């Protein structure tokens with residue numbers, strides 16, 4: 177099984193593999209989330225009717241946090257549900273911990289809108305960064321029981337099989353995903369500009385509603401590329417490593433290298449990256 181095969185000294189402390197613990201957390205949380213589909217008790221609105229949270233998001237984060245910190249009490253933790261809504265609070269929360277030696281970055285339910293509506297496309301996203309560089313990324317889709325795992329320098333896997341990005345060389349043959357941001361002043365118009373420019377140039381567009389799963393699908397070669405405006409570190413950290421370790425490219429929408437603070441992301445199979453980012457920049461849809 178991939179976890180034990182890919183363990184090395186660098187990812188083991190005191191006999192505990194970071195990756196094995198991350199997988200265990202994602203699996204436990206995912207199983208519980210799945211039992212709550214169509215069955216949650218409390219729906220709250222964060223900043224707008226598009227920005228939702230349930231007791232399942234909060235409960236899953238609590239579960240993951242307590243498991244991680246039981247194993248690694250010295251590590252830092254950044255989870256979506258521990259941060260006030262809005263980009264300023266997210267940026268501040270990241271700034272406070274981003275240089276920690278070990279930082280866990282967690283989105284307990286990526287795709288809450290889907291979860292609330294019973295649309296079966298959401299995921300648990302768990303990443304571990306060391307001094308700001310992601311070294312472990314796990315994205316788990318409980319509905320399909322698909323576990324996507326990457327360790328820096330050791331590749332990325334789904335169902336224990338090595339993943340690699342797709343082979344398309346042109347935008348015309350590309351299947352590209354995006355997310356439709358809720359924020360109406362900045363992110364929505366920029367996304368729509370991008371959509372208008374990209375849609376006529378590609379084979380087709382998809383939008384599933386989970387940024388972390390979209391990134392995992394780029395890594396698995398199921399999507400050629402993905403872009404979205406206004407994401408947070410917890411949406412992207414695990415997925416970014418999945419894409420990189422599968423041979424793809426991850427930058428911001430202007431083509432600058434990925435780091436934890438990137439909010440406007442462009443991820444692809446690498447082969448179409450220049451054309452993809454070029455099209456977004458040309459459309460003034462990049463930032």
Ligand code: IPD
Pocket residue numbers: 256283285286287288289355356357358384385386387388404406407411
């Ligand atoms: C959201 C999902 C969605 C994306 C939004 C994210 P959440 O995360 O990733 O696909 O379009 O921008 O906020 O709120 O469900 O964790």
Ligand code: CA
Pocket residue numbers: 283285286287387410411
């Ligand atoms: Ca999210």
Ligand code: CA
Pocket residue numbers: 233256283284285286287288
């Ligand atoms: Ca979430």
